[in-house]
Amino acid sequence: MATNPLLSGDSRFTIDNIPFGVISTKQDPTPRCAAAIGDFAIDLAKFAGDSRLDSIIGQNAATDIFSKPCLNSFAALERETRRAVRAALQLDIQDELIPPHCLVKLADVTMHLPFSIGGYSDFYCSLEHVQNCSPLAGVANIPESWFYAPSVYNGRVSSVVPSATPIRRPRGVYHGPDGKPVYGPSRALDFELEMGVFVSKPIDFASVLDIRDVEEHVFGFVLLNDWSARDLQVFEMKPLGPFHGKGFGTSISPWVVTMEALDPFKCSPKTKQNPAPFDHLKWPGPAGTFDINLEVELIRAGKVVKICSSNLRYLYWTPYQQLAHHASAGCGLSTGDLIGTGTISGDNVAEDGRKTELGCLFEATVGGTKEAELSDGTRMTYLEDGDEIVLKGTCGVKGGSAPFVDFGECRGIITPALSS
Amino acid sequence: MATNPLLSGDSRFTIDNIPFGVISTKQDPTPRCAAAIGDFAIDLAKFAGDSRLDSIIGQNAATDIFSKPCLNSFAALERETRRAVRAALQLDIQDELIPPHCLVKLADVTMHLPFSIGGYSDFYCSLEHVQNCSPLAGVANIPESWFYAPSVYNGRVSSVVPSATPIRRPRGVYHGPDGKPVYGPSRALDFELEMGVFVSKPIDFASVLDIRDVEEHVFGFVLLNDWSARDLQVFEMKPLGPFHGKGFGTSISPWVVTMEALDPFKCSPKTKQNPAPFDHLKWPGPAGTFDINLEVELIRAGKVVKICSSNLRYLYWTPYQQLAHHASAGCGLSTGDLIGTGTISGDNVAEDGRKTELGCLFEATVGGTKEAELSDGTRMTYLEDGDEIVLKGTCGVKGGSAPFVDFGECRGIITPALSS
Numbered sequence: 016m017a018t019n020p021l022l023s024g025d026s027r028f029t030i031d032n033i034p035f036g037v038i039s040t041k042q043d044p045t046p047r048c049a050a051a052i053g054d055f056a057i058d059l060a061k062f063a064g065d066s067r068l069d070s071i072i073g074q075n076a077a078t079d080i081f082s083k084p085c086l087n088s089f090a091a092l093e094r095e096t097r098r099a100v101r102a103a104l105q106l107d108i109q110d111e112l113i114p115p116h117c118l119v120k121l122a123d124v125t126m127h128l129p130f131s132i133g134g135y136s137d138f139y140c141s142l143e144h145v146q147n148c149s150p151l152a153g154v155a156n157i158p159e160s161w162f163y164a165p166s167v168y169n170g171r172v173s174s175v176v177p178s179a180t181p182i183r184r185p186r187g188v189y190h191g192p193d194g195k196p197v198y199g200p201s202r203a204l205d206f207e208l209e210m211g212v213f214v215s216k217p218i219d220f221a222s223v224l225d226i227r228d229v230e231e232h233v234f235g236f237v238l239l240n241d242w243s244a245r246d247l248q249v250f251e252m253k254p255l256g257p258f259h260g261k262g263f264g265t266s267i268s269p270w271v272v273t274m275e276a277l278d279p280f281k282c283s284p285k286t287k288q289n290p291a292p293f294d295h296l297k298w299p300g301p302a303g304t305f306d307i308n309l310e311v312e313l314i315r316a317g318k319v320v321k322i323c324s325s326n327l328r329y330l331y332w333t334p335y336q337q338l339a340h341h342a343s344a345g346c347g348l349s350t351g352d353l354i355g356t357g358t359i360s361g362d363n364v365a366e367d368g369r370k371t372e373l374g375c376l377f378e379a380t381v382g383g384t385k386e387a388e389l390s391d392g393t394r395m396t397y398l399e400d401g402d403e404i405v406l407k408g409t410c411g412v413k414g415g416s417a418p419f420v421d422f423g424e425c426r427g428i429i430t431p432a433l434s435s
Numbered sequence: 436m437a438t439n440p441l442l443s444g445d446s447r448f449t450i451d452n453i454p455f456g457v458i459s460t461k462q463d464p465t466p467r468c469a470a471a472i473g474d475f476a477i478d479l480a481k482f483a484g485d486s487r488l489d490s491i492i493g494q495n496a497a498t499d500i501f502s503k504p505c506l507n508s509f510a511a512l513e514r515e516t517r518r519a520v521r522a523a524l525q526l527d528i529q530d531e532l533i534p535p536h537c538l539v540k541l542a543d544v545t546m547h548l549p550f551s552i553g554g555y556s557d558f559y560c561s562l563e564h565v566q567n568c569s570p571l572a573g574v575a576n577i578p579e580s581w582f583y584a585p586s587v588y589n590g591r592v593s594s595v596v597p598s599a600t601p602i603r604r605p606r607g608v609y610h611g612p613d614g615k616p617v618y619g620p621s622r623a624l625d626f627e628l629e630m631g632v633f634v635s636k637p638i639d640f641a642s643v644l645d646i647r648d649v650e651e652h653v654f655g656f657v658l659l660n661d662w663s664a665r666d667l668q669v670f671e672m673k674p675l676g677p678f679h680g681k682g683f684g685t686s687i688s689p690w691v692v693t694m695e696a697l698d699p700f701k702c703s704p705k706t707k708q709n710p711a712p713f714d715h716l717k718w719p720g721p722a723g724t725f726d727i728n729l730e731v732e733l734i735r736a737g738k739v740v741k742i743c744s745s746n747l748r749y750l751y752w753t754p755y756q757q758l759a760h761h762a763s764a765g766c767g768l769s770t771g772d773l774i775g776t777g778t779i780s781g782d783n784v785a786e787d788g789r790k791t792e793l794g795c796l797f798e799a800t801v802g803g804t805k806e807a808e809l810s811d812g813t814r815m816t817y818l819e820d821g822d823e824i825v826l827k828g829t830c831g832v833k834g835g836s837a838p839f840v841d842f843g844e845c846r847g848i849i850t851p852a853l854s855s
Contacts, residue, residue, distance in 0.1 A: 158673045163616040168675040169589035173767040183641040185764035196583040198713040221603040253578045255588040256676025259764035293618040344605035344679035347593040
């Protein structure tokens with residue numbers, strides 16, 4: 016086993032993981048589907064073209080499913096079929112049967128958006144985050160509605176980009192130093208630590224989703240950075256909610272970690288819900304979320320500094336509840352729709368008094384009114400041009416015998432605003 | 436001329452109009468592009484297949500553009516090319532050169548969504564509407580931001596449906612009679628009289644739009660009914676804006692009226708903007724909007740009653756300003772993106788004291804607290820199961836020598852909520 020080049024202990028993607036994504040290379044610039052193992056991508060168009068998946072999904076798999084520039088056709092297959100594809104890949108990896116011409120080094124691939132995304136919605140479901148943000152947004156108490164249904168808005172699909180896409184500082188309207196509205200480059204650029212959920216099986220328009228069936232409808236998870244311009248956002252929020260304050264860029268990690276890979280990390284949420292949720296949002300078991308460790312790094316002037324850590328299970332409303340709520344009024348959901356979990360903050364306080372689990376700078380800088388102090392003494396308020404933010408996520412511990420899953424990275428660097 | 440069967444004075448679509456849409460028929464259920472004239476659709480896949488547009492857009496027009504199930508490929512062509520197609524159609528119609536096998540009676544076609552819609556945003560830009568709604572939503576004054584930029588939220592693309600699609604009453608969370616939150620069928624179902632704008636030339640992610648170029652980016656206009664569940668909406672609005680209260684259905688008229696057809700109806704907006712808009716929202720001329728007469732009818736128990744009339748030019752922020760604002764933060768816009776103008780209300784008071792230009796029942800019933808009285812004495816609050824709402828729109832006067840343009844209809848009937 017130790018000599019299997021795909022199963023090196025140092026490499027990023029373990030046999031427990033097998034995430035899916037969309038790749039291209041210099042030699043073959045046509046985007047197509049892939050899976051990741053070790054430090055390699057398996058080109059699934061080529062792999063299926065070699066008839067290695069015919070027994071599972073038929074002879075046209077390469078053309079109809081894996082040669083597409085998105086995972087939508089694959090994700091629309093029955094869950095059992097997708098499971099079988101993943102299991103077949105795992106077997107062939109272990110038996111060293113992946114044909115070499117199907118393997119591309121991760122260092123040599125360009126990653127694309129994994130899905131053709133028809134809808135993108137973003138939630139607001141961390142109790143710690145809403146507790147911290149409400150007073151800063153001039154809201155004395157958390158709205159009652161927040162405790163009765165997961166709070167959510169529609170995001171802007173055209174602004175969802177894969178990791179490594181530069182994020183241009185947006186121009187917009189906000190209150191200038193003298194209190195008068197001005198139009199100019201945002202002065203309060205922020206990140207938000209979130210995860211994203213991709214829908215597999217669709218839900219018809221005018222239909223709803225029984226929460227007991229929710230797992231059938233989730234393809235997998237990615238890291239998601241909901242870049243935010245706080246000055247634009249505060250100016251525009253009343254009464255219709257965020258628009259340009261969020262709509263200039265949302266970055267996602269390009270490898271989608273499947274429900275199968277996450278299965279060993281099922282757990283209960285951190286917080287008991289009170290009041291008890293309505294029946295249609297009640298999860299019929301204890302393990303309704305996942306234990307996913309999250310981390311944010313800032314790269315400023317070449318120096319890497321950790322900004323915060325967090326965990327998906329901190330969310331008050333779980334991703335399953337979010338999806339059930341989303342479907343409950345009949346809007347319909349399509350394969351490839353993306354759901355942002357909302358910023359995931361925690362309440363840990365370090366020995367030196369610093370809050371280490373605040374998932375955005377709006378919280379860490381108390382609405383931009385004071386500097387945040389990072390673990391190495393770095394002081395910062397909002398993001399500067401040239402700053403790079405890196406989101407990371409893992410399940411389990413690397414190198415042991417128990418399963419370990421790495422989400423890869425979600426990166427973005429801030430570029431200057433247009434001059435006009 | 437009088438004998439040309441496509442130019443009958445009684446028929447719906449005049450030679451001044453030539454709207455575009457997507458049709459199918461019983462005989463040929465594959466959706467494809469069409470134009471409308473008189474009481475007929477011109478099947479553009481067949482028309483181009485006869486090589487009648489080769490000189491304008493080449494020999495592959497039928498396959499590459501008009502055989503598609505949406506107008507996106509056509510709308511992505513240069514404006515001059517689209518103009519030439521329209522002019523060629525007008526000439527052939529007048530010269531009775533449209534081959535009979537390309538004509539289908541409108542009564543025999545099924546209409547589909549005209550575009551594959553990647554993004555749908557909905558504005559809130561009528562001063563009368565915001566003046567009437569703000570106090571009902573517990574907002575004492577119109578937010579200052581409303582006067583500095585067109586207010587807007589992202590809508591739900593999956594819920595945009597063509598006219599005649601039934602609208603199911605949604606279930607959702609709202610305050611029950613005892614003030615406690617309940618989950619059940621909406622009791623405050625409303626329509627909203629709007630128009631929709633379809634984008635032609637795209638605007639790249641991280642780029643902006645110079646308002647002087649805006650006409651290049653608009654394909655045309657449709658009627659749009661932004662169905663609203665006021666109880667769900669009021670419950671969920673704070674702080675992220677509308678979601679399920681709007682996301683269960685948005686109906687549009689299926690024939691898109693082009694900028695060319697609307698050209699004779701350019702006019703100035705009703706209201707002078709104060710404060711003056713920022714430079715990037717300043718329209719460089721007087722005629723920044725269109726004189727489009729709008730009307731809403733209710734069909735209840737077989738009886739047709741007019742609910743209100745209005746006009747696009749009443750909007751405080753014009754569609755061009757909306758588009759320039761939409762693009763200003765770099766979100767990117769794609770061909771086929773849909774922009775809702777927001778409810779278009781006016782301030783006319785009839786001799787009997789009734790306000791006749793309120794574009795939704797939330798206004799006409801003062802937030803559901805009193806019955807609205809219609810012109811024939813009908814009294815109503817919100818929509819009941821079985822109610823049908825019909826939006827109509829016209830420019831000019833039918834039957835004269837001056838141009839006349841009819842938008843057709845945008846209909847929807849309310850069906851009962853799911854039982855659970």
